[in-house]
Amino acid sequence: MKQQLLDVEKDFLDYLKKISHYQEAVSLMTWDLRTGAPKKGMAQRGEVIGSLSSEIFQMSTSKDMKNYLESLSEEDVWKDLKETTRASIKECRKTLSKFENIPAEEFKAYVILTAQSEAAWEDAKEQADFSQFQPYLEKILAYQLKYVEWKGYEGNKYNALLDDFEPGLTVETVDKVFTQLKEAIVPLVKEISENGHAPETxxxxxxxxxxxxxxxxxxxxxxxxxxxxxxxxxxxxxxxxxxxxxxxxxxxxxxxxxxxxxxxxxxxxxxxxxxxxxxxxxxxxxxxxxxxxxxxxxxxxxxxxxxxxxxxxxxxxxxxxxxxxxxxxxxxxxxxxxxxxxxxxxxxxLIRIEADELTYCLHIILRYELEKALINEEIQVKDLPEAWNDKMEELLGVRPEHDGEGVLQDVHWSGGAFGYFPSYALGYVxxxxxxxxxxxxxxxxxxxxxxxxxxxxxxxxxxxxxxxxxxxxxxxxxxxxxGESIDAAHLINYLTEKYRNVYKL
Amino acid sequence: MKQQLLDVEKDFLDYLKKISHYQEAVSLMTWDLRTGAPKKGMAQRGEVIGSLSSEIFQMSTSKDMKNYLESLSEEDVWKDLKETTRASIKECRKTLSKFENIPAEEFKAYVILTAQSEAAWEDAKEQADFSQFQPYLEKILAYQLKYVEWKGYEGNKYNALLDDFEPGLTVETVDKVFTQLKEAIVPLVKEISENGHAPETxxxxxxxxxxxxxxxxxxxxxxxxxxxxxxxxxxxxxxxxxxxxxxxxxxxxxxxxxxxxxxxxxxxxxxxxxxxxxxxxxxxxxxxxxxxxxxxxxxxxxxxxxxxxxxxxxxxxxxxxxxxxxxxxxxxxxxxxxxxxxxxxxxxxLIRIEADELTYCLHIILRYELEKALINEEIQVKDLPEAWNDKMEELLGVRPEHDGEGVLQDVHWSGGAFGYFPSYALGYVxxxxxxxxxxxxxxxxxxxxxxxxxxxxxxxxxxxxxxxxxxxxxxxxxxxxxGESIDAAHLINYLTEKYRNVYKL
CATH class of the missing domain: 1.10.1370.30 (Neurolysin; domain 3)
Structure with a gap:
């Protein structure tokens, strides 16, 4: 009996290894595309990446995968598994739970939507015209709202998205941490801007x-x-x-x-x-x-x-x-x-990717608050540009002159990456x-x-x-x-001490 | 009815496309390994390449592939196929015929053998000691002799191998072409060596x-x-x-x-x-x-x-x-x-890869004659070093001092690539x-x-x-x-005229 169990475990690990091999191939192709692959081969390379990615997706959500997870989770099997096998099973379950309730047709349509949406975003950004991007973002948000339900959540709806990037974190915690940060950084930025001695650069x-x-x-x-x-x-x-x-x-x-x-x-x-x-x-x-x-x-x-x-x-x-x-x-x-x-x-x-280490968190907090409001249907997509600009003024004291340097500056939403932004600031904490x-x-x-x-x-x-x-x-x-849970106090102390020193306050 | 046929054709073409995608991924990974991939990741990359290659092999010889080839070859289906589909079917049949009669166990053992053999060849070459490589080459030859039977051939056994690299060519034709070349080049090389005016280099x-x-x-x-x-x-x-x-x-x-x-x-x-x-x-x-x-x-x-x-x-x-x-x-x-x-x-x-355009063909002819003799069991592996050296003297008038600069110089045989060498000279013709x-x-x-x-x-x-x-x-x-079939006359004329001129004869 024992031998048979180990065989299933071995087969499962071989199955995972094959997935990892496909992932390595996809990663290399992506690296190559971004570091000097010739232009004329890119469309075809995109197809190859798509083909292997869809194989990875299929293997991660297949009947075979479900059978492995089921049979390996039986009590008398589970107890004999290696620790890494158990942890792998948990990871696979997480991936499965992300995707298993999404209707295949909806997912396919969404993949096409995000591809179109990224192109639309690029044009809209270049022309600083949010109205071109708005209909795409509305559809993406509509999908995200359905996704939240398919996946399920406890407490705030946004938790479903947060969990994809930062497992274990909830809106409740993030709100607390981000409030700490805002309360400390907003006045500090104001103070160095008004009374600080700016360095010669x-x-x-x-x-x-x-x-x-x-x-x-x-x-x-x-x-x-x-x-x-x-x-x-x-x-x-x-x-x-x-x-x-x-x-x-x-x-x-x-x-x-x-x-x-x-x-x-x-x-x-x-x-x-x-x-x-x-x-x-x-x-x-x-x-x-x-x-x-x-x-x-x-x-x-x-x-x-x-x-x-x-x-x-x-x-x-x-x-x-x-x-x-x-x-x-x-x-x-x-x-x-x-x-x-x-x-x-x-x-x-105004621009997140050009921001310094002191103000960076505020750019992230702005995005988090807007995402959370969208997912909880407290604001609508059409309200975003105005809401963005108001928040910029509130947090940073500056207001974009057009949407190209405001709400359109980041690619993330056009690809449907909701729930991703908070990680940038959480990582800093x-x-x-x-x-x-x-x-x-x-x-x-x-x-x-x-x-x-x-x-x-x-x-x-x-x-x-x-x-x-x-x-x-x-x-x-x-x-x-x-020995602690997440706590912004250390970051706040660091930033306060450092920037009071750099700006001679 | 027609619609259904086209559906099979479409499925077949999708199947081929997927194989081509995997091949592109493998090719990129191989390119990467040879142009700067970091050393410590190479073993793992080898596994990834192995994994995708075996997927390609399986898809090329699968039950699905056989079913496609069978159903698309039915007379009333075949007549409606695109020209490229028909040509693809022929290519797939060729691949299948290479592999379908090889017992799975034999193939697996052979893949392992060639890997070991390449390592053994490297050592043997470095130490200029053929005896270290001989047992591996004997096993590889034994497999090649079986492969020739599994694959089948008409006329000379070597035709089975030639066909893998140069479809349509036979020993009869190659013998004729290579005899033409030998009869012209051997005396020409002798003449420029003895009477030519060597250029200052x-x-x-x-x-x-x-x-x-x-x-x-x-x-x-x-x-x-x-x-x-x-x-x-x-x-x-x-x-x-x-x-x-x-x-x-x-x-x-x-x-x-x-x-x-x-x-x-x-x-x-x-x-x-x-x-x-x-x-x-x-x-x-x-x-x-x-x-x-x-x-x-x-x-x-x-x-x-x-x-x-x-x-x-x-x-x-x-x-x-x-x-x-x-x-x-x-x-x-x-x-x-x-x-x-x-x-x-x-x-x-003495060394093929350092040879000039005039003598290059003679290096190839030597290898062809030895391969043909081995496959037709006219000589044995143990006789190779002596046979090699004798042929070098006969064709080029020089004799290696050790096997490192003689029979051990090329990697090809250690990987089982019999039938490959002639293409170098045929390409020139x-x-x-x-x-x-x-x-x-x-x-x-x-x-x-x-x-x-x-x-x-x-x-x-x-x-x-x-x-x-x-x-x-x-x-x-x-x-x-x-308007011609293969004919060495043009190459001979070119070489004769050019080298009489360069060497002022």
Missing amino acids: SFLFQQFPAPQQAAFSKHILEAMGYDFAAGRLDTTVHPFAVGLNTGDVRVTTKYDESDFRTAVFGTIHEGGHALYEQNIDPDLTGTPLSGGTSMGIHESQSLFWENFVGRHKNFWKKQFDTLKTYADGQFDDVPLEDFYRAINAAGPS YAAQLKQALIRDLPNFDSMLEKGELKPIKEWLTDNVHKFGKMKNPLDILKDTT | SFLFQQFPAPQQAAFSKHILEAMGYDFAAGRLDTTVHPFAVGLNTGDVRVTTKYDESDFRTAVFGTIHEGGHALYEQNIDPDLTGTPLSGGTSMGIHESQSLFWENFVGRHKNFWKKQFDTLKTYADGQFDDVPLEDFYRAINAAGPS YAAQLKQALIRDLPNFDSMLEKGELKPIKEWLTDNVHKFGKMKNPLDILKDTT
């Missing part, structure tokens, strides 16, 4: 040749402990990191020759994501557990490196001299203190909590940065976050490392 | 930085009509070209900084392969017809460009000045005539015949090279060869363009 914008930026980017990635024998660095338009398998985790970046910050902080950010994927326990390879546990925890890793390391004064005590050797004299007369303040310049702005725990274990964190000893930081993050893959939920990771 | 081997070689390689590819919007150029260890789809055909090359010929002629060669794949009729996309019709016809395209264009004096009348602008003064004092003679230096040598037909249609071929007008050449090759994909057999292509 003009020296940042000099010619810095791309090949030299690339060499510095590689130097920084290596210093972070990124393993180039298990990765590579390429250029792209919208930078990202992708884990094909733990031995092949690729970083992409872009070089703005008149603003080196794009590449440096972008590379550190994506490098943070990549360290996560490179250091997941290899035993999880071939299972759905071999990936980041949530969007937010993933973002906690990129933001940890970008902000708590990359924008720390001590980090530059070591790296500023190195940067100078790559630059064409741009920083030769700049004191470290001035450089530090310049790369931490902050203030209200997690990161600040993880930093507290890290400093408890590595109390000389500040002097490690000064000496350029970054590897113990990577190792701590591996031991506490990376290696588990999806074996732990976001909140379990927080609890096991910090 | 020392100026070839100066420092030529890789980035400048890359820029010149791109310039030449563009001149040939290679479309960079449907391709890209990368570096690798063993250069190749690969068609992912007609809009994405990639060339790879390598740069030897002390011998620019490696990259220049290598790039032109692979560029010739790439032009073939870029210019296949896009209507064939998604069918098994969207590829070169045979190994030999593919090689005819690469050799046409490499030798008849790239080693032609008139080509360099235009390109030599351009080459000088990329080089660091290396050719500034070299007259064109000396350059032309130097890049066409020829003579007996085809190329010379195609050139005759091209000159008939474009009589000012020589002056076009001089002016750098290469695109009409590409267009002629597209109209007569490329666009058909696998819609025509090798011999049909020859017949339709030249």
Whole structure:
């Protein structure tokens, strides 16, 4: 009897491995499309990706999958399963529950809708004309409202969406955390704008040749402990990191020759994501557990490196001299203190992806509040532009002049990614909590940065976050490392202290 | 009734499309592995490739495939099929007939054997010790002998293998063609070695930085009509070209900084392969017809460009000045005539992949004769080293000092690729015949090279060869363009005239 059980387990794991193989192929093709695939082959490549993706979808929701989940969940079978098999089963159930109640026809129509919608959004954004996008967004929202019902939820409807990206988090918690953030950051931004001493930044914008930026980017990635024998660095338009398998985790970046910050902080950010994927326990390879546990925890890793390391004064005590050797004299007369303040310049702005680390959360909170209101049918799609602009004024004190720099700026909604935005800010909150725990274990964190000893930081993050893959939920990771649940206090303390210092208040 | 037939046809074409999608994914992963994939992810990537390849194999030999082939071949169905559907059916039957009689267990054991055998070959080659490789090659040969019976053949047993790479060709024909070649080339090589005036070549081997070689390689590819919007150029260890789809055909090359010929002629060669794949009729996309019709016809395209264009004096009348602008003064004092003679230096040598265009065929003929003797059990594996060395002396007048530079030099046999070698020389013969037909249609071929007008050449090759994909057999292509069957006379005339001139005889 025992032998037969193990056979089912083995078959199930082989089935999962096959899915993971298809996913790796899709990921490589996507990476390739974004890093230099020739234009004329792209449409065909899109079909190939579609074909393999639909195979993955079918295998994840098939009768076979349901049979595996059912037979492996029987009590006398379950008790003999490996721990990773059990965790894999839970992951598969999650995926299944996302999709199993969606009528096939509705799903198919929705896939077509989002493709059209993304094209419509692009045009609308270019022409700063929300009315062109409105009918598409209305249909997408209508689908989201049905999806919420198909999937099911407890409490607020928006919980169904939040759960897709940040399992375990609820509107109740997010509201609390975001209120904390708003109450602290809104007045802080106001204060530095009105009374702060803004840093001089003009020296940042000099010619810095791309090949030299690339060499510095590689130097920084290596210093972070990124393993180039298990990765590579390429250029792209919208930078990202992708884990094909733990031995092949690729970083992409872009070089703005008149603003080196794009590449440096972008590379550190994506490098943070990549360290996560490179250091997941290899035993999880071939299972759905071999990936980041949530969007937010993933973002906690990129933001940890970008902000708590990359924008720390001590980090530059070591790296500023190195940067100078790559630059064409741009920083030769700049004191470290001035450089530090310049790369931490902050203030209200209209565009999320250009926002600084202080105001970034406010851009996210705005989107969260609008999404929640839409899903709960408290506002309508047609009201969005006005609501957006009002909220911008309320949170940041600036008002877009047109929808291109307002409600149309992000691609997410056109692809139906509702529930995704909060993770960006939650990740930042997690990161600040993880930093507290890290400093408890590595109390000389500040002097490690000064000496350029970054590897113990990577190792701590591996031991506490990376290696588990999806074996732990976001909140379990927080609890096991910090003893706390989610709490914005650490981030608020950090931002307050840092920006009062940078702006000499 | 008609409608139902068309439905089966449509389902069949969808089935083929899915196979082609998987093949594109596998090809991209293989390209990636050979152009910079990180080392630590390679083992896992190998598994992914294995997984998708086995899916392709299963789909190509499945019950579903057999049912399609059977039902579409019924007389009243067949007559209503599209021409491309019929040709696809023939291709699928060919694949099926290769595999359907192989017992599953034997095939599986053979796949494992070839993997082990390739590793054993690598060690044996390094240590120049045939005895290490002999037991593996004996097993591979034993399988090949069984494969020949499973597949079936007419006339000589070797025909079964030849047909896998060069459909329509038989031992009888190849014997005749290769005898023609031997009788002409062996004395010609002897004559130039003994009485010829060898060109001065020392100026070839100066420092030529890789980035400048890359820029010149791109310039030449563009001149040939290679479309960079449907391709890209990368570096690798063993250069190749690969068609992912007609809009994405990639060339790879390598740069030897002390011998620019490696990259220049290598790039032109692979560029010739790439032009073939870029210019296949896009209507064939998604069918098994969207590829070169045979190994030999593919090689005819690469050799046409490499030798008849790239080693032609008139080509360099235009390109030599351009080459000088990329080089660091290396050719500034070299007259064109000396350059032309130097890049066409020829003579007996031991290693096939380093051989010149004159002696190359003899290296191939040697391998063909040995393979044929093995398959017909006229010699045994243990006799190979001695037989190899004797043939080298007979054909080229040189004798290897050890097996590393003799029988162990090529990877092919270790992977079981018997029947593949002849295509290299047959391609060269085809190329010379195609050139005759091209000159008939474009009589000012020589002056076009001089002016750098290469695109009409590409267009002629597209109209007569490329666009058909696998819609025509090798011999049909020859017949339709030249009115002839295969005939070595054109190649012999070309080589005789050219090398008597280069060696001033």
